[in-house]
Structure formats: structure tokens, C-alpha cells
Amino acid sequence: MIANTLRESDADFFVMYATSINANFYYATRFKTYDPLTYIFGIDGTEILLVPEMEKRRAERESRVKEIVSLEDIGFKEKLKEFNDAKKAYLEILVSLLKEGRCRRVLVPEELPSFISFELTKHFDVKIARNPFSKLRMVKSSSEIEKIRDTSRAILGVFRWLLENFRFERCEEVRRAIDTKLFAAGYLAENTICSTGKLSADPHEPGSGKIKDHLIIDIFPKSLEHGYHSDFTRTIFLRENNELEEMYSAVVDAQEEALRMIKDGIDAKDVHEKVKEVLSSQGYNTENGEGFIHSTGHGIGLEIHEEPRISNQSVILKKGMVVTVEPGLYYKDVGGVRVEDTVVVRKNGCEVLTTFEKFNRIY
Amino acid sequence: MIANTLRESDADFFVMYATSINANFYYATRFKTYDPLTYIFGIDGTEILLVPEMEKRRAERESRVKEIVSLEDIGFKEKLKEFNDAKKAYLEILVSLLKEGRCRRVLVPEELPSFISFELTKHFDVKIARNPFSKLRMVKSSSEIEKIRDTSRAILGVFRWLLENFRFERCEEVRRAIDTKLFAAGYLAENTICSTGKLSADPHEPGSGKIKDHLIIDIFPKSLEHGYHSDFTRTIFLRENNELEEMYSAVVDAQEEALRMIKDGIDAKDVHEKVKEVLSSQGYNTENGEGFIHSTGHGIGLEIHEEPRISNQSVILKKGMVVTVEPGLYYKDVGGVRVEDTVVVRKNGCEVLTTFEKFNRIY
Numbered sequence: 001m002i003a004n005t006l007r008e009s010d011a012d013f014f015v016m017y018a019t020s021i022n023a024n025f026y027y028a029t030r031f032k033t034y035d036p037l038t039y040i041f042g043i044d045g046t047e048i049l050l051v052p053e054m055e056k057r058r059a060e061r062e063s064r065v066k067e068i069v070s071l072e073d074i075g076f077k078e079k080l081k082e083f084n085d086a087k088k089a090y091l092e093i094l095v096s097l098l099k100e101g102r103c104r105r106v107l108v109p110e111e112l113p114s115f116i117s118f119e120l121t122k123h124f125d126v127k128i129a130r131n132p133f134s135k136l137r138m139v140k141s142s143s144e145i146e147k148i149r150d151t152s153r154a155i156l157g158v159f160r161w162l163l164e165n166f167r168f169e170r171c172e173e174v175r176r177a178i179d180t181k182l183f184a185a186g187y188l189a190e191n192t193i194c195s196t197g198k199l200s201a202d203p204h205e206p207g208s209g210k211i212k213d214h215l216i217i218d219i220f221p222k223s224l225e226h227g228y229h230s231d232f233t234r235t236i237f238l239r240e241n242n243e244l245e246e247m248y249s250a251v252v253d254a255q256e257e258a259l260r261m262i263k264d265g266i267d268a269k270d271v272h273e274k275v276k277e278v279l280s281s282q283g284y285n286t287e288n289g290e291g292f293i294h295s296t297g298h299g300i301g302l303e304i305h306e307e308p309r310i311s312n313q314s315v316i317l318k319k320g321m322v323v324t325v326e327p328g329l330y331y332k333d334v335g336g337v338r339v340e341d342t343v344v345v346r347k348n349g350c351e352v353l354t355t356f357e358k359f360n361r362i363y
Numbered sequence: 364m365i366a367n368t369l370r371e372s373d374a375d376f377f378v379m380y381a382t383s384i385n386a387n388f389y390y391a392t393r394f395k396t397y398d399p400l401t402y403i404f405g406i407d408g409t410e411i412l413l414v415p416e417m418e419k420r421r422a423e424r425e426s427r428v429k430e431i432v433s434l435e436d437i438g439f440k441e442k443l444k445e446f447n448d449a450k451k452a453y454l455e456i457l458v459s460l461l462k463e464g465r466c467r468r469v470l471v472p473e474e475l476p477s478f479i480s481f482e483l484t485k486h487f488d489v490k491i492a493r494n495p496f497s498k499l500r501m502v503k504s505s506s507e508i509e510k511i512r513d514t515s516r517a518i519l520g521v522f523r524w525l526l527e528n529f530r531f532e533r534c535e536e537v538r539r540a541i542d543t544k545l546f547a548a549g550y551l552a553e554n555t556i557c558s559t560g561k562l563s564a565d566p567h568e569p570g571s572g573k574i575k576d577h578l579i580i581d582i583f584p585k586s587l588e589h590g591y592h593s594d595f596t597r598t599i600f601l602r603e604n605n606e607l608e609e610m611y612s613a614v615v616d617a618q619e620e621a622l623r624m625i626k627d628g629i630d631a632k633d634v635h636e637k638v639k640e641v642l643s644s645q646g647y648n649t650e651n652g653e654g655f656i657h658s659t660g661h662g663i664g665l666e667i668h669e670e671p672r673i674s675n676q677s678v679i680l681k682k683g684m685v686v687t688v689e690p691g692l693y694y695k696d697v698g699g700v701r702v703e704d705t706v707v708v709r710k711n712g713c714e715v716l717t718t719f720e721k722f723n724r725i726y
Contacts, residue, residue: 033567053652053656054567055565058565058567109477110450112476113475114471114474114480117481183542188553202420202421204421206395293417294417
């Protein structure tokens with residue numbers, strides 16, 4: 001697949017430089033590193049992970065890349081002595097390595113740090129493109145889907161526990177309870193949204209202070225073991241509030257329409273349009289900074305937000321893609337509501353991985 | 364300070380594009396975001412954070428940047444309609460914004476994604492440099508030091524608990540116990556090293572399986588509240604092992620020598636040389652792929668590894684810098700040992716933030 005992209009671009013090599021926080025790097029190498037490393041893929045089938053000597057044995061054990069080359073193997077120390085500048089020495093040996101592979105044109109991903117690409121342009125024809133691994137990652141293998149299902153199950157277990165044991169007064173307590181439960185089970189949720197009152201009109205507001213009539217609870221952990229995320233939101237009601245409950249009922253309607261449409265071959269833009277149509281038919285804004293103010297959903301996997309987006313941009317959904325479907329309504333004088341599930345696109349429909357009652361009242 | 368860097372580079376604007384995972388971005392903006400945003404600093408004092416409309420109010424509340432501009436404020440929607448390409452539309456409005464500020468030359472950090480810098484070179488003179496915030500971040504304010512002290516205290520509390528309750532058989536159990544305790548207290552340790560046996564000869568091996576004679580326990584969490592890390596390592600012994608205990612005694616000696624040297628004005632390279640000298644005087648390798656195979660330490664703060672490094676590169680330590688001091692010895696047929704503390708460089712010495720007994724035998 002990367003070889004195809006290279007052929008289409010008439011390029012000889014693809015170069016990434018990142019830590020494993022970068023999902024494309026981790027997907028390509030399956031190697032955990034805090035310090036950035038270079039990954040090289042050649043049209044001749046070469047695939048190299050370039051690591052410091054002290055990481056070589058670990059990389060040989062852990063990474064899926066077959067050829068591990070240490071900086072010291074290719075003269076880093078000598079270059080460092082020559083220049084007394086680690087960055088310059090690093091770029092020098094990287095360029096030499098590509099030149100040895102008779103590189104003429106190199107394909108680099110859009111996110112490649114500029115200090116690398118600027119140096120490459122001095123020696124090669126450089127073509128910049130969307131990272132081909134982002135595209136590869138869009139359609140999940142069945143083993144990846146099982147990992148997202150696993151994280152989904154963990155979320156639902158904690159959410160069920162939360163509803164059954166709801167004796168919280170403040171948003172921070174809810175977040176702490178959810179995150180601690182998840183972590184003990186092996187899942188990391190770092191910024192769980194538990195927002196209430198009027199501030200919940202900001203979709204990414206984490207939430208703080210005394211819980212008012214309702215809570216948006218948006219949980220999106222990753223597994224500490226396999227790294228895959230899932231994403232789930234319910235708006236729960238602690239006290240009767242007709243205005244917010246009606247808004248919530250509308251987003252649930254819109255989500256159900258969207259879920260009915262999603263299947264292999266459909267344009268994500270049409271799904272987004274349908275959500276807007278349902279909300280607007282119930283009298284809510286979908287255009288002007290209030291009401292429905294974000295896209296309908298996003299791909300999910302090693303990253304919490306990845307491709308494809310379900311938005312006003314056209315993109316055909318394919319079976320095996322995993323996306324969120326999360327309409328919301330936000331009015332700054334009222335507050336916000338949102339419902340969200342993570343689903344797998346299937347041939348004739350979609351499979352919800354986070355099946356849970358939509359309406360949860362604790363009063 | 365950024366203004367000075369701009370003046371020195373004869374540049375009009377500095378541009379960053381990142382998520383808050385990027386420590387420089389978070390340091391500059393104090394705004395948490397999963398999606399990358401643009402931060403602009405102008406020599407005339409302009410400071411802008413460019414956000415999607417739906418993040419505007421949250422950014423106004425949370426970010427330290429005074430001027431929050433939404434994409435929609437500057438015509439993103441219209442450009443998106445024109446091009447039907449979100450990236451192109453984004454670049455177009457970014458370039459317009461800089462042109463409105465009469466930009467001629469723009470300073471970009473080495474890590475700026477190439478798709479931004481390549482576009483900027485079409486319109487402006489682009490100068491690439493080390494991110495000025497990396498330099499700013501090296502010397503910590505007293506409030507930052509208190510945050511690192513806070514995380515240090517959390518580590519020591521959990522480590523003390525661990526030693527008093529050591530009934531573990533496998534590395535994974537030790538890691539899980541440490542990480543869960545820390546998380547419940549509000550600190551995230553995602554990759555705590557608990558390594559044993561011969562594999563511990565790889566410094567970044569996380570560790571797995573049955574605990575043998577010794578354990579390297581390397582704990583480096585960040586606070587979930589304030590984001591600052593601390594870093595601490597002890598090698599503990601579960602059974603007598605003269606060879607490893609002698610190695611450990613040597614790294615403790617080397618660390619003590621290093622700690623005696625560290626103060627305002629000293630060259631980090633000299634500290635590293637002294638560590639090598641102590642280890643080599645006790646008969647250990649410091650050059651050839653075995654023995655002491657990494658640098659002596661690294662800066663720590665919002666990132667686990669940041670500037671300055673204590674290595675073979677010359678850099679003057681200044682008061683207020685916070686660094687680790689972590690000599691280790693690694694032999695693939697024996698295993699590895701390491702001792703590590705996080706310290707603040709002071710005028711006449713250094714202050715250890717992770718004071719704890721070096722020798723811990725549980726037998």
C-alpha cells in the first residue's frame with residue numbers, strides 16, 4: 001500500500017520522524033518511544049527504523065519493522081564529533097542513508113517536522129502529501145475492531161456503575177470516579193467531560209463545580225494495553241428541565257436517523273446533512289454559531305479524532321471504518337446536550353459498539 | 364523574550380501549529396486541545412490563538428493568550444466553500460492574516476509541520492530555528508518548581524508504600540500497583556519501568572514476567588492537574604546478587620559525584636565526564652555499547668525529556684533548571700542497574716526533589 005503511494009508519486013522513499021504518540025508512526029512501527037525516531041519505507045521494499053544504539057535490542061524485540069539500524073551503525077558518532085551539533089549530525093546521516101538507496105524523490109507526510117523536510121529539499125525532490133498511513137488506518141482490521149469493542153465495553157461497565165452509584169455533587173468528583181475506575185481496569189481517560197449548566201454550551205468544556213440540572217458525560221479512553229480508543233456520550237438528568245430534555249430528545253432523534261443511514265458506500269456528507277435536517281425541522285439552529293455547531297462525527301482508533309470525518313465534506317464510508325455519531329445542541333443561555341456512540345460501518349448498516357439506554361434520568 | 368528572538372532573526376512573526384500535547388504550545392497558550400491550533404506572536408506585541416468558532420468561548424476563559432480569533436471570524440467558511448478543501452482554506456486564511464500584519468519574514472520552529480512551512484515559503488521569507496519556547500522552558504519559575512516538587516512527593520509516597528507492601532511476583536503487577544496508586548492520587552504514569560533479569564540491560568525495556576534478583580523501578584508521572592513531571596529510579600534487590608549490587612554501588616557513587624558538582628554555571632558536559640570517570644575507574648565500560656550507554660540526565664518539566672541534556676554536548680547549567688541525574692550500567696549477559704533523582708540547579712549546588720534511600724534490599 002505504501003509502495004503504491006510511492007509509485008503514484010514517482011517517489012523512491014517515504015520518511016516519517018515522530019514519537020509513538022504519533023498514531024501513524026506507532027501504526028507503522030508498533031514501537032513505543034518518547035524520543036522521536038525516523039522510519040523509512042523504500043519502493044524497493046526497504047523498511048528501516050533508525051534508533052539510538054541503546055534502543056536497538058528493544059526495537060528488534062518489539063517493533064514490527066524488520067530492519068533496525070542504529071545511528072551508531074551509520075556513523076552518527078563520527079559526524080557528531082565533526083560538527084558538535086547533534087541535529088546537524090542526524091540530518092547528515094539521514095541524507096547519506098537515502099543517497100545510498102539512490103533516492104531521487106522522497107515523499108514526506110504533511111506533519112513531518114520542517115527541519116527535516118527543509119534539509120531534504122537541499123538534496124532531493126521532496127513531495128509532500130497526506131500521510132498514507134492515515135488513509136490505511138481508516139479501515140480497521142477485525143482485530144482492531146475487537147480492540148475498540150474492548151474499550152467500548154470498559155466504558156459501558158463504568159457508566160453503568162456510575163448510574164447505579166450516583167451520589168456526586170460536583171463535576172470533578174464524577175470525572176475522578178470515572179477516570180479512576182477506568183484506569184484500575186487498564187484504560188486511560190485523561191479529559192473525560194462532565195459538564196453542567198450553561199458552560200456545557202461549549203462542546204469541549206471539561207466541566208467543573210456543582211452539578212446543576214443535567215450532565216454531559218463524554219468518555220473517550222484508550223486501552224493502556226493496546227492503545228485503541230472508544231468514544232461515548234450520554235446527557236443525564238438530575239432534575240427535571242423541559243428545555244434541555246427536549247433538546248436532548250431532538251439529538252437522539254437525529255442520531256437515530258444517522259445510524260439508520262450509515263453503511264458501506266454512503267457519503268458521510270449526506271449523513272451530516274440528515275442530522276442537520278432533523279434538528280432544523282424541530283426548530284433548532286444548525287448554521288449560526290448556536291444550536292448544532294460541530295460535525296456529526298469522526299473516525300476513531302489509535303487516535304481519538306482521526307479520519308474519516310462525518311461533516312460537510314464529502315467522503316464515502318467503507319465497511320470496516322469505525323466512526324462516532326454525536327449530534328449535539330448548544331445554546332449559551334441554556335446549556336448543551338449531546339448523545340454519542342461509536343459504530344462500525346458494515347455492508348448493509350452499522351454496528352453500534354456502545355449500545356446503552358439513551359435516556360437516563362436520576363430523579 | 365519571543366520578541367527578542369524575532370528581533371535577532373529580523374522576523375515579524377513567530378508561528379506554531381500544534382495540539383497541547385506539544386509542551387511548547389501548551390506553555391505558550393495554557394490551552395488544552397486535541398486538535399491542532401495556530402499560535403501567532405508578532406514583533407509588534409500581537410499574540411493570537413486561532414481556534415474553530417466552537418472553541419472560542421472556552422479559549423477566552425482558559426487560555427493565557429489574550430486575543431482569540433475564530434476561523435470563522437476571518438473567512439474560513441467562505442474559503443472552504445471556494446476550495447472545498449479544509450487544509451487549503453486554512454492555509455489561505457493563515458497567510459492572509461500574516462499579510463494583514465505586513466509580514467515579510469516569519470520565524471518557524473523546527474517541529475512546525477511541513478505543510479504549513481512549505482506554504483509559508485511561497486509568500487514570506489521563512490526562517491527556521493529551535494523553538495524559542497524550548498529555551499524559555501529550560502529555566503523554571505518557582506511556581507513550576509513547586510509543581511515538579513509536588514509530583515516528586517507523589518512518587519516518593521507510592522514508592523515507600525511499594526517497599527512496605529512488596530508481595531509481588533511479576534513485573535506487570537508492580538507496574539500496575541504503582542500506576543493505579545498514582546492515578547488515584549491524580550498523577551498519570553503510563554509506562555513505568557519495572558524491569559528485571561537480563562532484559563533490564565535495555566534502559567527503556569518496560570519489564571515483564573517473573574521478578575528475578577533485582578528490579579529497576581523507574582517512575583516518571585505527570586500531574587493530571589498541572590501537567591508537570593518528575594522522574595525517579597531505584598534499583599531494588601529481592602535476592603543477593605553480588606555482581607549487580609556492585610554495579611549499583613558504582614552508579615550510586617557516580618551519581619553522588621555528579622550531584623556534588625551540579626550548580627549554577629557548571630558545564631553539563633563536565634558532569635557527564637565525571638560520571639564516566641567514576642564508572643570507568645571502577646572498571647566499567649563507558650564507550651562501547653555496553654556499560655554506561657546513555658547520557659547522565661535530561662531536563663524535565665511539561666515534557667519528560669526536555670532541554671538541557673547532561674551529555675557529551677556542552678551546555679551551561681543555570682539556577683532554576685530542573686534536571687535528572689541518572690547514571691546506569693547495562694551488560695546484556697548480566698542485566699542493568701540505574702539510580703535517578705530529579706534536582707533543581709541552585710546558585711551554590713543542587714536541591715534533590717526526590718530524596719530517598721538509595722539502597723533498598725527486600726531480603
